[in-house]
Amino acid sequence: MNFEQWLQMFSSVIGGLGIFLYGMKNMSDGLQAVAGERLRRMIGAVTGNRLMGTAVGTTVTGIIQSSSVTTVMVVSMVNAGLMTLKQAIPVIFGANIGTTVTAWIMAYSLTQYGLPLLGIAVFFFLFSKNDKVRFTAMIIVGLGMVFFGLDLMSKGLSPLKKMPEFEAWFHRFSASGLYDYPGIIKCILTGAIVTAVVQSSSATVGITMALAGTGLINFYTAAGLVLGENIGTTITAFFASLGTTTNAKRSAYAHMLFNTLGVVWLTPLFPFYIQFVLWFLTRVLGCELPDTPVYADNTVSYPYSQKAIAVSHSWFNIVNVLFFLPWVGPYSKFLMWLVPDRKVPDTPRLTHLDVRIFDTGAIDLEQSRKEIQRMAAVCRKAMDTLRDVLQDAHADRKRLDEIFQMENDLDVMQKEIVEFLGHVMIGNVSHEMVDEGRRQVRMADEYESISDYITAILKLRLKMRDSNQHLSQEAKQEVLELHDTAVQFIDLINTIGADGRGDADFLSEAQTRGNSITSFMKECRNRHLARLGDGKATPLNSLIYTDMLTAYRRIKDHVYNIAEVLAGEK
Numbered sequence: 001m002n003f004e005q006w007l008q009m010f011s012s013v014i015g016g017l018g019i020f021l022y023g024m025k026n027m028s029d030g031l032q033a034v035a036g037e038r039l040r041r042m043i044g045a046v047t048g049n050r051l052m053g054t055a056v057g058t059t060v061t062g063i064i065q066s067s068s069v070t071t072v073m074v075v076s077m078v079n080a081g082l083m084t085l086k087q088a089i090p091v092i093f094g095a096n097i098g099t100t101v102t103a104w105i106m107a108y109s110l111t112q113y114g115l116p117l118l119g120i121a122v123f124f125f126l127f128s129k130n131d132k133v134r135f136t137a138m139i140i141v142g143l144g145m146v147f148f149g150l151d152l153m154s155k156g157l158s159p160l161k162k163m164p165e166f167e168a169w170f171h172r173f174s175a176s177g178l179y180d181y182p183g184i185i186k187c188i189l190t191g192a193i194v195t196a197v198v199q200s201s202s203a204t205v206g207i208t209m210a211l212a213g214t215g216l217i218n219f220y221t222a223a224g225l226v227l228g229e230n231i232g233t234t235i236t237a238f239f240a241s242l243g244t245t246t247n248a249k250r251s252a253y254a255h256m257l258f259n260t261l262g263v264v265w266l267t268p269l270f271p272f273y274i275q276f277v278l279w280f281l282t283r284v285l286g287c288e289l290p291d292t293p294v295y296a297d298n299t300v301s302y303p304y305s306q307k308a309i310a311v312s313h314s315w316f317n318i319v320n321v322l323f324f325l326p327w328v329g330p331y332s333k334f335l336m337w338l339v340p341d342r343k344v345p346d347t348p349r350l351t352h353l354d355v356r357i358f359d360t361g362a363i364d365l366e367q368s369r370k371e372i373q374r375m376a377a378v379c380r381k382a383m384d385t386l387r388d389v390l391q392d393a394h395a396d397r398k399r400l401d402e403i404f405q406m407e408n409d410l411d412v413m414q415k416e417i418v419e420f421l422g423h424v425m426i427g428n429v430s431h432e433m434v435d436e437g438r439r440q441v442r443m444a445d446e447y448e449s450i451s452d453y454i455t456a457i458l459k460l461r462l463k464m465r466d467s468n469q470h471l472s473q474e475a476k477q478e479v480l481e482l483h484d485t486a487v488q489f490i491d492l493i494n495t496i497g498a499d500g501r502g503d504a505d506f507l508s509e510a511q512t513r514g515n516s517i518t519s520f521m522k523e524c525r526n527r528h529l530a531r532l533g534d535g536k537a538t539p540l541n542s543l544i545y546t547d548m549l550t551a552y553r554r555i556k557d558h559v560y561n562i563a564e565v566l567a568g569e570k
Contacts (some may be wrong), residue, residue, distance in 0.1 A: 012156025014442065016149045020206055021568050023145025024102070025343050030138030050090040050328050054321060057094025067099035068202065071237040071255045073367075078251045086332045088251045092258065093321045096230070102202045106150055106209050107310035118144030127200045131431050143389050146206075153210040158270070174221040174302065178271040185222045188263060191228025201233035212290070212305040217534040219290035219305050223274060223312045227266070230259045230316065250335040257335075262320035277312045285311070364424045368417055372440055374446040375413050376494045382454045383487050390461060390479060407455040414448040417441075439565050443497070446558045446565075450490075453551045453558070460551070469541045472531065478524040479545075485520060486559070489513050493562050503567065510563035517556045521549050 031215045061070045074095075083091075117140055124137035177185035205226060212222040234256040241252035266273055281287050281304070290305035324331065385402050389395040417437045418441055425437045464471070471479065492513065496506055525546055532542045 002251055009156050012152050016152025016156060016210075017203065017207070018149070019145050019152065020149030021200065021203055023142045023147075023149055024200075024202055025142070026138050026145060027142030030135045030142060048379055050325055053087060053090030054094035054097075054325065057091035057096075058098040058568060059094075060091075061098025062101040063097040063098075067095040068291075070095040070098070071234075071252070075237055075241050075248045075251045078248045085247050085250050085254070085335065086328060089254050089328050090325065091334060092251065092255045095255075096259065096317040097314070097321060099201060099233075100310070100317055103205050103209070103310040104312045105146065106206055107307045114146065115148055117141075118148060147568075150206055150210060152554070153207065153425075174217055175224050176218075177220060177406060178274055178454050179271070180220070184220070184267065184270055185220050186333050187224025188228035188231070188267065191225035192231040193228075195229040195232025196235040197232075199288070201229045204229045204232070209306045209309055212309060212466070213301050213303060215300065215302050219308050220274065222305065222309050223277070227263045227310060227316065230313075231256075231263055234259050246339055250332075250339045254331070254335055258320065258324060262316065262323070265323075266316065266319070273316075274312070277308060277315060280315070281308050281311050286303050286415060361445055363422070365433060368421055368437075368440050370422070371413065371417055371445050372447065373387060373494075373498055375444060375492075376416075376497060378410055378413075379447050379450050379454070380487070380490055382451060382482070383490065386454055387480065387487075388460060389458060390476070390483065400462070403455060403458050407451045410448050410451040414444045417444045442565050443562055446562045449558045450555050453554045457548055457551045460548050464541070464544050467540060469538065469544065471545065475524075475528060475531070475545060478527065479548060482517070482520060482524060482549070485517050486552055486555050489517060489556060489559050492565070493559050496566050497562070507563055507567035507569065510560055510567075514556050514560045514563075518553060521556075525549050 057070060061067050066470070071092055074083065074091050076133055078085060078088050099445075121137045121140035125134055125141055128134050128137065191204065191208075194207075195201050198204055206437060208217075208222050208225045211217045212219065212272070217225075234252075237252040241249045248444045278289065285307065287307050288304045288501065290302065290308040292304050293300045294303055382403050385399060385406075389399055389403070421437045421441050425434050489510075492510065526543055528542060532539070
C-alpha cells in the first residue's frame with residue numbers, strides 16, 4: 001500500500017469513529033430530551049427492591065445509551081446521600097444489561113441507509129420549531145451517524161485483510177478456537193486496555209463489530225474482546241469516584257468488581273458459553289453461523305458475526321446479573337470490608353452536584369431537584385430551632401449558632417445549585433428542561449430568602465434580650481401561634497415540592513393559607529398597638545415586635561412564591 005492508500009484508510013477509520021461517537025452522543029441527547037420526565041420519575045422510583053433497581057438501571061441505560069453515564073450518576077447519588085450502597089448495586093447491575101442495546105442497534109444496522117437517514121432528519125432538526133419533532137429528529141440523525149460511521153470504519157478496515165503482515169499481527173492477539181485459552185486471555189486484556197483508554201465500550205464494541213464484519217477477526221476473538229471491553233468500561237466510574245465519599249467509592253468498586261469477576265468466572269466456561277451463544281443465534285434468532293460470508297457488490301462481509309457479538313454481549317451481562325443479584329446483601333458487606341470507613345470522617349459537603357461528571361439533562365435536573373428538597377428540609381429545621389429560641393428566653397448559644405450556620409449553609413447551597421443549573425441549561429436540552437431549570441433556580445432563591453428572614457427574627461429576639469426588653473405573655477403567645485401557622489404553610493409547600501408539581505386547587509389553597517397568615521399578622525399588630533396605647537409595652541419593644549411580625553409576613557410571601565412556581569404560574 002502506498003502513502004495515499006494509507007492516508008485514505010486512516011481517514012476512513014478515524015473519521016468513521018468520530019462520526020460514530022458523535023452519533024451516539026446525538027442519540028443520547030435526543031432520547032434524554034424526549035424521555036426526560038420519565039427518566040426523572042424512574043430515578044426517583046429506586047428503592048430497596050433489587051428487581052426494581054435492576055429494571056431502572058436497564059431502562060435508563062437503554063435510553064441514554066451509556067452505562068458509564070448511569071454508573072457515574074449512581075456514584076454521584078450515593079456521594080450525595082440520596083441513594084444507599086445497597087440500592088445502588090442493582091442499578092449498576094441493570095446498567096450493564098442496558099448498555100447492550102447499543103450492540104443490537106449496530107448489529108441490525110442498515111448501513112446503506114445511514115446517509116439518507118442523516119440527511120432527511122437534519123432538515124427536521126434544523127427547521128422544525130416543535131421541540132418533540134426536533135429532538136426526535138436528533139435521535140434519527142444520531143442513528144444515521146452511527147450507521148454511517150460504522151460503514152466508514154468497515155470500509156476503511158477492509159483493505160487490511162489483503163495484507164499478510166497485518167493478518168499475522170492480528171493473529172498474535174486472537175483466539176484460534178473455543179479452547180485457545182491463551183488467545184482468549186490476550187483478547188480479554190486487549191479489549192480491557194483499549195476500552196479503558198477510549199472510555200467508551202460502545203465505541204470499542206463498534207470497532208470490534210467492524211473488524212468481525214470484514215472478516216479481519218473471527219467470532220471467538222470478537223467474543224473475547226467484548227468480555228475485556230466490559231472490564232475496561234468501568235474505568236469511567238472509578239475516575240468519577242475519586243475525591244468522593246467512602247460509599248461512592250464502594251459503588252464504583254461494585255461496578256468494577258461485578259464486571260471483572262463476571263469475566264473471571266466465565267472465562268473457564270468460555271467454550272460452553274460460546275456454544276450457547278451460537279445455539280441462541282441459530283435456533284432462536286434464525287441466523288446463520290458467524291463465519292458465514294455474504295457476497296454483495298464484489299465484496300464479502302460477515303454480518304452474522306455482528307449479530308453473534310450482540311448476543312454474546314447481552315448474555316454475558318444477563319447471566320452475570322442473574323448470578324450476582326441474589327447476593328446483593330453479602331456483596332455490599334464485602335464492599336464495606338474492602339473499602340472501610342475512614343478514621344477521619346468524610347468532609348461534609350453542602351451539595352453534591354458536580355458539573356464535571358454529569359452529561360444527562362434529565363438526571364441533572366433530578367439531582368438538583370433533590371438538593372432543593374434538602375434546602376427545604378434545612379429551612380424547616382431552622383424554623384423548629386427558632387421556635388425553641390422564641391419560647392426559651394435563655395436558650396444556649398449552641399442553639400443560636402445552629403440557626404446562623406443553617407442560614408450560611410443555605411446561602412452556599414443556593415449558589416452551588418444556581419451555578420450547576422446554569423451549566424445544565426446551556427447544554428443541548430429541550431425548552432421544557434430549560435423551564436424546569438428556571439423554576440428550580442427560583443425555588444432555590446426563595447428558600448434562601450426564607451432563611452434570611454428566619455435569621456432576621458432571631459437577631460430581633462437577641463436585640464430584645466440585649467436591651468433587656470421582654471415580650472408579654474400575650475405577645476409571646478401571638479408570635480408562637482403565627483410561627484406555627486407559617487410552619488404549617490411551609491410543610492404544605494414542601495410536601496407538594498417532594499411529590500411533584502401542584503395544580504390550580506393547590507394554588508388556591510396556598511393563597512387561602514397565605515391570606516389567613518396576613519390577616520392574623522395584622523390582628524397581632526393591632527393588638528400590640530392597643531397594648532402600646534395602654535402603656536403595657538415600650539416603644540422599643542413595640543418596634544422590635546412589629547419587625548418580627550413583618551419578617552413572618554415576608555416568609556409567607558416567599559413560601560407563596562414557591563407555591564406559584566410549583567403550580568406553573570411563574
